[in-house]
Amino acid sequence: MKAILLAGGKGTRLRPLTLHTPKPIVPIFDRPFLQYQIDLLRQVPEIDEIVLSLNYQPRRIEEVFGSGGDLGVHIRYVVEPQPLGTGGAIKFAAGHYSGEPLVVFNGDVLTAVDLPAVLALHRERQAAATIVLTPVENPTAYGLVETDADGNVRAFLEKPTPDQIRCNTINAGIYVLEPDTLGRIPSDVAYSIERGYFPSLVANGETFVAYVYDGYWLDIGTPEKYRQAHIDIMDGRFPAPPFQAAPGTALVSPEARIEDGATVEAPCFIGAGAVVRAGARIGPYSVIGSSCHIGENAVVDGAILWPNTWVDAGAEVGPALTGRHCHIGRQARVAGGTLLGDKSVLTDYSSI
Ligand code: GDD
Ligand code: MG
Numbered sequence: 001m002k003a004i005l006l007a008g009g010k011g012t013r014l015r016p017l018t019l020h021t022p023k024p025i026v027p028i029f030d031r032p033f034l035q036y037q038i039d040l041l042r043q044v045p046e047i048d049e050i051v052l053s054l055n056y057q058p059r060r061i062e063e064v065f066g067s068g069g070d071l072g073v074h075i076r077y078v079v080e081p082q083p084l085g086t087g088g089a090i091k092f093a094a095g096h097y098s099g100e101p102l103v104v105f106n107g108d109v110l111t112a113v114d115l116p117a118v119l120a121l122h123r124e125r126q127a128a129a130t131i132v133l134t135p136v137e138n139p140t141a142y143g144l145v146e147t148d149a150d151g152n153v154r155a156f157l158e159k160p161t162p163d164q165i166r167c168n169t170i171n172a173g174i175y176v177l178e179p180d181t182l183g184r185i186p187s188d189v190a191y192s193i194e195r196g197y198f199p200s201l202v203a204n205g206e207t208f209v210a211y212v213y214d215g216y217w218l219d220i221g222t223p224e225k226y227r228q229a230h231i232d233i234m235d236g237r238f239p240a241p242p243f244q245a246a247p248g249t250a251l252v253s254p255e256a257r258i259e260d261g262a263t264v265e266a267p268c269f270i271g272a273g274a275v276v277r278a279g280a281r282i283g284p285y286s287v288i289g290s291s292c293h294i295g296e297n298a299v300v301d302g303a304i305l306w307p308n309t310w311v312d313a314g315a316e317v318g319p320a321l322t323g324r325h326c327h328i329g330r331q332a333r334v335a336g337g338t339l340l341g342d343k344s345v346l347t348d349y350s351s352i
Pocket of ligand 1: 006007008009010053054055080082083084085086089106107108109141142143144158170171172173194219221
C-alpha cells in the first residue's frame with residue numbers, strides 16, 4: 001500500500017523561517033517535522049512505500065530522509081515540474097497506480113489519529129473516499145465538512161466565510177482514496193482536491209465517508225501553531241519524542257553544557273552542543289537548538305532558537321522564533337512574537 005505525503009507547499013505563513021528550510025522539515029525540537037508523520041504511517045504495516053510529493057526545495061528534503069532506511073521505511077520522491085495543487089500533486093504522485101487504496105496526508109499536520117481504524121472504516125463502508133475530520137473553534141482557515149447522521153459527507157467548502165459556517169468539523173488533511181476515483185483530476189495542470197475532487201464526490205453522490213477524530217490535531221503552518229506544537233509536546237498533550245517519556249521536564253542533552261549559576265526552568269529543551277553560561281536563565285517552554293550559545297546573564301523565555309544561534313551576554317529573548325545562525329547582540333531585547341530568519345544579526349543594545 002502506498003502513502004502520499006503532500007509536502008510541496010512553500011510554507012509562506014512561516015516565512016522567513018521557511019526561506020531556507022521547507023515546511024516539511026522545519027525542526028520540532030531536534031527532529032524534522034515529517035518524521036512525526038512517518039512515525040504515524042508506520043502504524044500500518046501494509047504501507048510499504050511512502051511517496052513524498054514535492055516541488056519547493058526538494059533536494060533539501062531528500063538530503064534529510066534519503067531512502068528512508070534509517071527510519072525503517074521505504075521513501076520515494078516525486079517532484080512536480082510546477083506546483084500542481086493538492087489534487088494535481090496526488091494524481092502526479094500516484095502515477096498509474098491501481099489496486100489498494102491510497103493513504104494521503106497534508107504534510108503539515110501533527111496528529112495521533114488511529115490510522116488503522118480509518119482504513120478499517122473505509123473498507124467496511126466500501127467508500128470511494130474517506131476523510132478524517134476534526135472539530136475546531138474557527139473553521140474559516142480550513143475546509144469545512146458537513147456530514148449526515150450516517151457519517152457521509154454532505155458538503156465540502158474550502159476556506160468558508162463566517163456566514164457559511166454551519167458546523168465545526170473541518171478537513172484534517174488525512175484521506176484514504178480509491179485510485180480509480182482520481183480519473184476526474186486533469187493531468188499536468190493545477191487542481192485542488194479541496195475545491196474540485198471532494199465537491200465532485202458529493203455532487204455525484206459517491207460513497208464519501210467521514211471519520212471524526214477529536215484527539216490531538218494541529219496544522220503547524222503558522223508561527224503561533226508551530227510554537228504551540230512544541231508546547232503541546234512538552235506538556236504531554238501530544239505524547240511524542242523527545243518528551244514522550246518525560247513530559248513537563250527540562251530535557252537537556254548530555255552533550256549540552258550548563259554552567260554553574262545558570263537557571264533552567266522546566267519544561268524546556270536544550271539540544272546537543274548548546275552552552276548556557278553562568279547567570280543565564282532559560283525560562284519554561286524555551287527550545288534551545290543544538291550548538292546555540294546563551295551568554296552570561298542572558299534570558300531566553302519561551303523562545304524557539306534554531307541551531308547555532310548566539311545570544312550574547314545580558315540579552316533578553318521572549319517567546320520569539322529565530323532561524324539558524326542568528327546573532328543577538330549584548331543587552332539586546334527581542335519581544336515575544338518576533339520572527340527572525342536565518343543569519344539575522346541584531347546589534348548590541350538593539351530592541352525589536
Ligand atoms: N506537492 C504539492 N504541490 N504539495 C502541495 C501543493 C502543491 O502544489 N500545494 C500545497 N501542498 C501541500 C502543502 O505543503 C501542505 O502540506 C498541504 O499540501 C496543504 O496545503 P496548505 O497550504 O497547508 O493548505 P491549508 O493548510 O491552507 O489547507 C489544507 O489543510 C487544512 C488542514 O490543515 C486544506 O486541505 C484544508 O481543507 C484543511 O482543512
Ligand atoms: Mg496547512
